[in-house]
Amino acid sequence: MSARHISRRKHMSDLRSSPLVLRPGTAAPAVPGRILILGSGYLAGHIAARLTRLGAETVLSSRRAPVLPESRGVRWKQVDVTSGPQVAALMDAVEPDAVVAVHGPSDITWCESHPEEAYATHHGGARNIAAALDGRPVLLVSTDNVFSGEDESYGESAQTFPVNAYGRAKLAAERELLDTSSALVLRVSLVYGWEDRGPRPNFLTSVVRSLMRKEQLRIPDDHWNTPVHVEDVAAWATTLMSSGRTGTLHLGGPRRIGRVDWARHIAEQLGVDPMLIVPTPRIGTAYACRPRNACLHSEVAAQLPELQHHRPADVLETTHALIS
Template sequence: MTAGRTLVVGSGFVGTGIARRLAADGKEVTLASRTPVTPPDGAGWTPLDAIDAGACGRLLDRLRPDRVVLVHGPSDVTWCEEHPDRAAAAHTGIAAHFAAGAGGARLVLISTDNVFDGTRADNTEDTPVRPANAYGRAKAAAERALLEAADALVLRVSLVYGHEPADAGKWLNFFAACAHRLVRGEPVTAPADQWTTPVLVDDVAEVTAALLDCRDPLPPVLHLGGPDRVGRAAWASVIADALGARPGLVVPTARAGTRYASRPENTCLVSTLLGRLPATRGIRVRGVQEGARLLARDFGERDLGERDLGERTYGEQAFGERAFGEAV
């Protein structure tokens, strides 16, 4: 399954990153979304109101994709908490539309660590799903709708980060939001009691591309998290260091009373399966220090230069001493 047409439903940060990787690999890829976007070089874009079942069916009939990647929203956790019924209807309905109409296409749903309640720091594929917020409940329902109706794959991904311009016209991923403030010399207030296993958007795209091309049978659920378990305040300090920001700009706080109040204490994923799959076991998922060093260049600050960050692959040591932020 190395050729053919791929449809990516959702043109946000993650969907665009996946489309960019597929296009760079020479694949025919089309982004579909309600909001017009400029697609990455080599990719296309088409309008789609994915809540409309008829519109989804007509698009599938026209494009006849061999692979469909669902990266649809809404993904703002705070918005979902304020509009739980609308969030659930959108996530579940869209998954059901494509499960019913995709035919023999390979279906991949990009899901979330928020399907867990945060009481564990090591959520594996076998951990029982127990959402603690509206976003997690909506995604869990979408997973069920897809897996019950189609031969599909759910790829749960931890907090995704990467470069986004300050004028992107939307809320930014955590790394980009911190970096833009820090390069302007502005303070960043971040919770010290909300933990995640961040994963670089380019690594998400690489894993997704490999799974789409995989000829071997795949399990229904896979996890993708970065190798470091890190508190947000400690992660912000790593970002500040990589950017050469003025000391003291990162202000640790408690998540209660902030926009992170509805996030579980731990939004962390551990993979027990990707390292066993021939398609993904050689992929090296980068930690937060290396990610910050690579992205510092995109934010116009000093290049830290090369440092020995270790070569860790899923097949070797994907999850080691995840200790960043333990003292914050």
């Protein structure tokens, strides 16, 4: 990685989040007419499906065509976000009213092993998106990994200090888009839901599959999250993108829970022996690069009128509903 990128990362580590504000003169409709989504994975598919149900003209874009059922029937265009000319051409072709950025690899362990590629896609993609926005509102879905994990949970005013490659790449993407003054960064905690078609299922789906095969699972006993259901993320994203707000907002579930406790709850709901869950230290596992506390809460969401009907679900209640 170049010295310029390393220097910029160090500079960013002591930045606090941009405060949430309302764009001057904003008079957006309930759902903008045409939405371009950069990305076509699990979360992008759910956002696209919700927007489509609400009557928006939605376009997904990515290097490879989407394969998840949520994306079925949604218009798709090919793009490599690391190519400035491709992103500019896509923006000209689609002429969106608003943009959602859910691009780049989300496998934290993979990013740690491929930091240059992760940074190039997340930050480089955001830079290209910013250059092509031409004043359009953009919502970037970001992560709890922009924090060190030393505190139990992080609100919007907390100091950022990423400790892994994924967090550094996402924080760089945040700064790039926030500098346009038309961006809302929605940081989300661990996203879960039933995911039976994706190449890398989320924690809930992976645990269910392994337990149904009676496989022993080694799960870290020193890693906590505030998990948020994928439909809650989609609801917040589609609501906020037409709110005219810019800055940073956090979405975490109402329950802080350790991975072991969550996995044991899943086992109990399935009627499977919870002793299949073997508590293991994070160090030496795929979770080693993750912050100890990947937990978020919001200091401002409760005061936002547009979110009053979108309270995040409790992970244990939703888990029961998903797998029972």
